[in-house]
Amino acid sequence: MTATRTAWQGPMARVDATGSAVAPGTIGAPGHAGHGDAGHADHARTGDAHRPETTVGTHTRGDVILDLQNISLSFGGVKALTDISFDVCEHEIRAIIGPNGAGKSSMLNVINGVYHPQQGRIVFRGQERRQMHPTAAARQGIARTFQNIALFKGMTVLDNIMTGRNTQFRTGVFAHALWWGPARAEEMQHRRRVEEVIDFLEIQAIRKTPVGRLPYGLQKRVELARALAAEPSMLLLDEPMAGMNVEEKQDMCRFILDVNQQFGTTIVLIEHDMGVVMDISDRVVVLDYGKKIGDGTPEEVKSNPDVIRAYLGTSH
Ligand SMILES: Nc1ncnc2c1ncn2[C@@H]1O[C@H](COP(=O)(O)OP(=O)(O)OP(=O)(O)O)[C@@H](O)[C@H]1O
Structure with missing residues (x-):
């Protein structure tokens, strides 16, 4: 895929399920713990006007809540993940990017307990996890959506x-x-x-x-709804905008920002659309052939020569 840039200019209007236009900032919040008002439209992370590193919308980025240390995962002879370490802070949007087969979905499956790595430590909210079942992960507040609905x-x-x-x-x-x-x-x-x-x-x-x-875009929205119904504190989104048109992507993008900003939900996101990733993420980790080749703010990642070589500058 050739990396494309989508302009996410200013507050975005959305369309609801009937196709009617909905002005930004007019939606009601579910009964989650309040995190300020719905003035989310001001926080569109547009282009280079990325917010300061320590601030997430109306939140200050919190402490590290998920610490992945030296994770290695193999399927027989296939090394899906090799010695990968990164962390996720409370309230942030953390993207995982990389070419096809880089290990992104495997990483999400490690986080929510579907896969158990052969090596490494996973510390979630101060507790080291071993062989955690996905149901236990869900009870701890981790919900996910899937690449294929x-x-x-x-x-x-x-x-x-x-x-x-x-x-x-x-x-x-x-x-x-x-x-x-x-x-x-x-x-x-x-x-x-x-x-x-x-x-x-x-x-x-x-x-x-x-x-x-x-239609496909609404099915993706329903899948997000199901994940939100669990009232997660951490939401894992596996390519939430795959297969969507530009308008559907803008809607989904706005909903993800709203979830993050209104409820303080920490989001770990896999997404191939570089425009979206660079606009809405606080930090980005880059995988290639199961290894970590970059980690930092969107600006840092965009200028990382290894990332440019392995991913952004090539076609996949
Ligand atoms: N259950 C499995 N059994 C065997 N091999 C697997 C399994 N899951 C993943 N793999 C392999 O692990 C590697 C990483 O796959 P993964 O799906 O995590 O990559 P990805 O970055 O999510 O790719 P994509 O962008 O295409 O979804 C690939 O070589 C894949 O074939």
């Missing part, structure tokens, strides 16, 4: 998003089946949360539509 195509948007609440259920299946007592109250609470996410992502008009009938 992983939704239940025959189910409605609403029901798909409800599945994102699975790790939050406290009462048992039996109580839910009876729709009785605490189970009923709990389910009502989950539904309220889900409706808040639906409002936030402006997909009210399609809430009863089976996902399989939606």
Whole structure:
């Protein structure tokens, strides 16, 4: 892929699921802990006017919450990751980039416990993790979306998003089946949360539509909604804009910034569109053939000769 630059100029308008224009800054926030008002439109990280390194939107970049040390992962003879170290700070948008097969998705799978590296340490919020199951990662507040949409195509948007609440259920299946007592109250609470996410992502008009009938860009938005329904503190996004047109990319870009700025959610993002990566990321780690070849602010990465040689300057 030849690296392309997308101009993300000024506050962006969006279109909702009905195709109506929505002015920036007019959406309501779900019931997450408040992080200031919705003045997010001011924070579009446009081009070279990148914000100061220590500030994330309305947040100050926090402490390191994820520390990956010397991670190596092999599949038989294939070395997917070799001795990779980097960290992720609270509230930041951290991008992972690299050519096809560089190890980006493997890295996300290591972070959320799908893959267990043969070597290295993973420290999440001060605790070293060993052989963590993805469900345990979800309970710790790590949610993810997938490169290839992983939704239940025959189910409605609403029901798909409800599945994102699975790790939050406290009462048992039996109580839910009876729709009785605490189970009923709990389910009502989950539904309220889900409706808040639906409002936030402006997909009210399609809430009863089976996902399989939606255009690709909206399916991606539903997948983001499902991840948000889990109220994650860290969101892993695997190519959230792949296959989208420019308008859909702008919408998704704005939603990612909103999530980061309004809820303080830490975001780890894999994305091939260099314009998007350089505009919305605080720091970027660059992989090539499973090795780390660059790490720093977008400006630092853009001027790193190894990165230019291996990725930005070549076609993939
Ligand atoms: N489950 C697996 N079994 C065997 N090999 C794998 C597996 N997952 C990844 N690999 C290999 O590990 C290497 C890194 O793959 P990975 O999907 O992490 O790269 P990527 O940077 O995400 O690529 P892309 O941009 O094409 O999605 C590749 O050589 C890939 O074939």
